[in-house]
Amino acid sequence: xxxxxxxxxxxxxxxxxxxxxxxxxxxxxxxxxxxxxxxxxxxxxxxxxxxxxxxxxxxxxxxxxxxxxxxxxxxxxxxxxxxxxxxxxxxxxxxxxxxxxxxxxxxxxxxxxxxxxxxxxxxxxxxxxxxxxxxxxxxxxxxxxxxxxxxxxxxxxxxxxxxxxxxxxxxxxxxxxxxxxxxxxxxxxxxxxxxxxxxxxxxxxxxxxxxxxxxxxxxxxxxxxxxxxxxxxxxxxxxxxxxxxxxxxxxxxxxxxxxxxxxxxxxxxxxxxxxxxxxxxxxxxxxxxxxxxxxxxxxxxxxxxxxxxxxxxxxxxxxxxxxxxxxxxxxxxxxxxxxxxxxxxxxxxxxxxxxxxxxxxxxxxxxxxxxxxxxxxxxxxxxxxxxxxxxxxxxxxxxxxxxxxxxxxxxxxxxxxxxxxxxxx
Numbered sequence: 001x002x003x004x005x006x007x008x009x010x011x012x013x014x015x016x017x018x019x020x021x022x023x024x025x026x027x028x029x030x031x032x033x034x035x036x037x038x039x040x041x042x043x044x045x046x047x048x049x050x051x052x053x054x055x056x057x058x059x060x061x062x063x064x065x066x067x068x069x070x071x072x073x074x075x076x077x078x079x080x081x082x083x084x085x086x087x088x089x090x091x092x093x094x095x096x097x098x099x100x101x102x103x104x105x106x107x108x109x110x111x112x113x114x115x116x117x118x119x120x121x122x123x124x125x126x127x128x129x130x131x132x133x134x135x136x137x138x139x140x141x142x143x144x145x146x147x148x149x150x151x152x153x154x155x156x157x158x159x160x161x162x163x164x165x166x167x168x169x170x171x172x173x174x175x176x177x178x179x180x181x182x183x184x185x186x187x188x189x190x191x192x193x194x195x196x197x198x199x200x201x202x203x204x205x206x207x208x209x210x211x212x213x214x215x216x217x218x219x220x221x222x223x224x225x226x227x228x229x230x231x232x233x234x235x236x237x238x239x240x241x242x243x244x245x246x247x248x249x250x251x252x253x254x255x256x257x258x259x260x261x262x263x264x265x266x267x268x269x270x271x272x273x274x275x276x277x278x279x280x281x282x283x284x285x286x287x288x289x290x291x292x293x294x295x296x297x298x299x300x301x302x303x304x305x306x307x308x309x310x311x312x313x314x315x316x317x318x319x320x321x322x323x324x325x326x327x328x329x330x331x332x333x334x335x336x337x338x339x340x341x342x343x344x345x346x347x348x349x350x351x352x353x354x355x356x357x358x359x360x361x362x363x364x365x366x367x368x369x370x371x372x373x374x375x376x377x378x379x380x381x382x383x384x385x386x387x388x389x390x391x392x393x394x395x396x397x398x399x400x401x402x403x404x405x406x407x408x409x410x411x412x413x414x415x416x417x418x419x420x421x422x423x424x425x
Contacts, residue, residue, distance in 0.1 A: 003097045008129060009076065010091040011058050012067065017122075017131045020095050022078045029073040029088060030266035032247045043251055046075070046086055047271045053077065055086035057251075061137060062117060069251045071259055080134045087137070096129075098122055103131060268404055272375075282376040287408060288355060288368040291343035294408045296377075296401070301413055303356040303363070305371050308334070311350060320422065322351060322367055332356070334365040337411075340421045341393055359413050364422065366413075377401050382410065396421065 006017035007026075032044025032055055041060035046053045055075060060066050069088065076087045103120040119131040247263075248255050255263070284299035311323040311334060322334035334354055338344075351367035382399040398410040416422045 003099050005095050005097050006129075006131060007076065008093045008096050009074070009089040010093060011089050012064065015093070015127050015129045016058075016089070017096070017098075017129045018076070018078065019134060022080055022134055024077045024079050024084070026074055026076050026092050027270070028071070028266055029069060029075050029263070030270055031260070031263040032251075032267075034245065034247055034250055043069075043088065044247055046267070048077070048086075049270065049272060051084070053084050053086050055088060056137075057088045061087075066251075068254055071255075071262060078134065078138070080138045083138050085138055098124070271404070281379050283379050283382075284374070284376050285408075285410070286355060286371070287373040287375060287403065288366075289370040289372055290341075290368055291338055293343070294372065294403060294406060296403075296408045296410045297355060297357065297366075297413065298410075299374065301357045301359050303358055306354050306356060306365065308351055308354055308365075308367070318423070325354075325365065327356070327365075332363065332365050334367055335422050336367050337396075337416065337422065340416065341396065357413060359417055362417055362422075375403070377403065377408075385409075 005020040007020045007023050008015060008017050010016070030046065032046055034044045035042060035054070038044075038054075039056075041056045042054050043057045043060070043066075044055055046055050057066060057069075070090075072091065074089055074092045076089060076092065078085060078087060102122050102124050104122065105120040116136045117133055119133040121131065122129050248260055252259070252263070285296040286299055286302050286305075288295050288297065306327065308325060311325055313323045314321055314333075319339055320335050320337065322336050324331050324333055326332075334351065336351070353369070353371055354365035354367050355371065356363070356365050382401050384399055385394045385397050396412050396416050398412045400407045400409050402408070413422070
């Protein structure tokens with residue numbers, strides 16, 4: 001019999017499995033965007049490389065209490081019949097293969113209705129693994145409930161007695177023949193005559209009631225209907241919409257500022273659009289921060305990133321020369337390009353980070369505010385610098401490219417060195 005691969009993961013000390021063919025990818029839990037009026041198991045949505053994916057917490061889906069989300073939690077992206085959804089679990093373990101005979105699908109709970117989410121259980125391992133039904137996991141909760149009740153009704157047919165009721169004619173002889181006791185037959189006839197009498201006198205009672213209402217209305221200063229409406233009109237209540245709250249307020253109340261930054265960084269990396277270009281057309285870049293702006297350096301120029309410990313000033317040098325440092329026994333000059341690019345340099349503190357580059361046999365350290373990322377972007381996405389930008393600034397840039405929802409300026413270090421802007425001699 002054919003074997004099937006399952007992705008095994010953990011949730012609240014229990015182990016679960018799901019069809020591995022439906023799993024598209026797995027990654028650490030990022031920051032999510034909560035959704036208003038979403039089902040209780042959907043804790044937010046995720047921008048996955050340009051596609052919005054709803055994310056459910058498996059504990060909520062299975063009817064368990066909502067645990068606080070942790071940095072170690074993972075998201076399983078699953079696709080079932082074109083529906084893509086993320087599932088939050090505690091830990092992803094491995095991919096294991098089981099035969100159909102190893103999965104027990106006749107799990108009894110001691111009650112008539114089984115869980116619609118559970119496909120079966122295997123006890124071949126030391127710890128039982130519960131296999132989930134992907135169809136019911138992804139369907140809407142009302143559809144799942146309907147599916148469960150349909151399954152229950154198919155298994156047990158309720159035995160309710162049929163009670164014939166026909167007010168337009170007297171009871172048939174067939175119905176009376178079922179009752180053998182003469183006293184019971186007489187009682188049925190009396191009940192039937194009482195129903196007929198009430199039906200015939202209904203119109204007279206309605207006329208009497210109408211007359212009483214009109215008489216009462218004539219003795220009052222205001223119409224009776226208006227008085228009744230005023231008496232029974234409920235007090236208006238101001239309905240305050242519930243506060244949606246942020247992802248951290250709702251699901252990560254114990255997350256520190258550092259943890260929140262990690263969640264945000266994960267979300268930012270997942271937002272990057274996929275590249276369908278030839279790998280040879282990709283350009284590897286080091287992304288650095290300078291003066292509240294992002295700049296890109298071709299990774300082929302970069303030797304390493306360093307933390308600056310001690311700088312020795314050099315007298316009578318151009319403004320872009322910061323000083324010398326000792327890098328593992330090698331004297332290296334630090335340069336600052338912010339003035340060359342007409343960027344404001346309001347920092348009164350000594351630089352803390354630098355990018356060691358080598359261009360045309362020139363080795364130096366470029367001081368930066370922060371080292372942000374190393375990434376690969378398509379050369380076809382590079383746009384020219386707008387003409388409105390100052391000529392001095394535009395002269396030393398190769399172009400700009402969209403990165404993390406803002407523009408990344410590509411530095412032209414060889415040109416800056418050839419024109420003496422970064423002279424270190």
